[in-house]
Amino acid sequence: MMALEHARPASDYVVDLPEADDFELWRERARALVQCAVAPDRIAWVEPGGSGDLFAASAAQAGQGIPVPPADARLVRANRRFVSLARNAILHSDPGRFALLYRLLWRLQSTPGIMEDRADPDVRRVEELDKAVRRDSHKMHAFVRFRLVENADDEAREHYVAWFEPEHHILRANAGFFMRRFANMRWSILTPRGSLHWDGTTMSEGPPAQRSDAPGGDPMEDLWRGYYASIFNPARLKVGAMLKEMPKKYWKNMPEAALIPELVAGAQKRESAMVEKGALEFEERPATLAAIGKAIHACRKCPIGQLDNHAVMGEGPQDAALMIVGEQPGDQEDQAGRPFVGPAGQLLDAHLEKVGIDRRAAYVTNAVKHFKYVQRGKRRLHQNPGAKEIDTCRWWIESERAIVRPKLVLAMGASAARGLLGKTVSISRVRGQPIALEDGSELWVTAHPSYLLRLDGTAREEQARLFDADLAAVRARLSELA
Structure with a gap:
């Protein structure tokens, strides 16, 4: 980096950028300024309709233009990642983006690896600008809707017009996308930031427009609405x-x-x-747990019950204060005819004992009563039950609750939670807090033990800690309700 020699007041150079999205012009100006060792705080970047900083006006009056780099100026270094992010970030509507990019370019000359430091505030901010611009472009691709307008000058060729309100300066950057996609149409895209016009051969630009400049609808929209409703x-x-x-x-x-x-x-x-x-679709609710156990063995209301498996009934005291609900039986549970006897059950027992919950005093069951699997040779591989299958089985879990009448229900996993609530919830959002059920009991939600078995290392330790905390909260709440 060339040494700075003659210090000047802040923002004593003005860079006038006629177009808010002109990356090439910004890069040319920025390269010259770096080669002349002009520090970031001495530059005012000015775009159409605004000023880069408070000193721009006084700097402009002083007449400071872009300096000419010396003949022996060193090459400006900028890696591919910086250039890629800068091309997008410069389209952002943040008026400070030019100064941000120049400051980062300036720092790159002495610290070439800075772009790999994701914790650096400048790098992080440029990434945020890039992400916002890409998101805005995605919305433009998805939500621009062309409407047919009458054209008295050339009735033989249809003309389509769309209105869109981008958050950033993305119009020209996305012109190529629409030109390729609608190459055989004559169209215009109107926005508050400018407009584009394609006649099938030539792309031209126009001034900013207003919403009233775009048509309100056309007969084809009824067909489109009908299609959208059908799919x-x-x-x-x-x-x-x-x-x-x-x-x-x-x-x-x-x-x-x-x-x-x-x-x-x-x-x-x-x-x-x-x-x-x-x-x-079922008849009257069974009056006893034994009747439920008999009925679920005959149940074929969903595809899971039609597999080569056996229904697994819940077990535990009929008057248990705590009901523990899992997802479905596994391979070992299907063979044994009892819930939670496989690896997940053994892990559950260990954690229950750790926090002081006696499994023998709880009623343990599953939201789905049959084992859903796919056959792979001699092995039966677990498959998650679908929403409809869980909803169909709600009849049985509600029947069990009506008989046991627990004070507290612990749902382990998203499937179990849906079986109790009738809707899907995020475990991370609802765990550790009571959810009132319509019969006056409380629902608590946590992860399924099988989830912990799929983890290892620190991830498993962290999830085990959360699981223990959930079980401890249930144990404390049971004591309060006793």
Whole structure:
């Protein structure tokens, strides 16, 4: 790095960038400044419509332009990772991005390996900008909707217009994507940051637009809405994930979005009806645990019951204060006809004893009564039960609860939690806290012991610690309820 000689006031160089997304111009200016040993705090980066810092105006009046590097200036060093991140980060709307990138480029000259330091604040911030820009581009690819507009000048060729509101300066960077995807269409994309126009041969740019400049709809949208409704799968609906990938702010530009609230509500009603139907398909609830045990051996209401296996009934005192619910029997449980006798059961026994819970005083059962597996030679490999299979088996777990009437229910694993709640929950979010059930008992959720068996090293130690903490909380709560 060239030594600094004549110190000047802060921001005594102004770099005027006519385009907010012009990486090549920024790189050219930044390279010259580095070669002239101009420190980051002496530069004001100015983009259209704004100033890079508070000293830009005074610097501009002083007339400080870009210095010319000396003939023997050293080459500027920048690795591939920096260039890749910088190309995207420069499209961000953060006005401080130019100064950030220059500061990082400046530091690279003396510390070439800095880009590998993910804890460095500048590196971390550039990664955040890059991620935000890539996310915005992904939303643009997914949510731009073209609408047909009438064109009196050339009725023979249809013209399509789309409105989109990007968060960052991504319009020109994504022009190629739309040109390739809609090469045979004439289209325009209007945004508050500028516009693009493609006539099938030439791409041109236009000024910023307003929402009112875009058409409100066209006859084809009815067909598209019908298609979208027909492919909407309520069984795979996850509202949280959908909103994360398709935020509501984009809905106003998407014709199918008007259907989403109704489709979501319908899906939730349909799921509830499916669960209820699964229960109503059975006759009256058995009055005793022995009757449940007899009935589950004859149950063929889901595909698991049609495999070559044996139903496994719960066991324990009929008046147990604690009911422990697992996922389903395993291979050893299927052969023995008892719950939790295999490796997971042995691990459970050890942890229960560690925190002072007597398994013999608890009623131990599973959310699903048959072993679901896939045959591999002579081995039967465990498979997780599906949501519908768990929901169908809720009839049996609810029947057991109605007879045992436990004060507290411990659900181990997501399948067990769904069997008790009728919906899927995140174990990490609900563990360690009571959930009130409709009969007045409390549900506590933790991981399944088999999850611990699949881990090793520090990961297993950490999860074992959490498992013990959950069991200890259950033990303390049982003492309070006694």
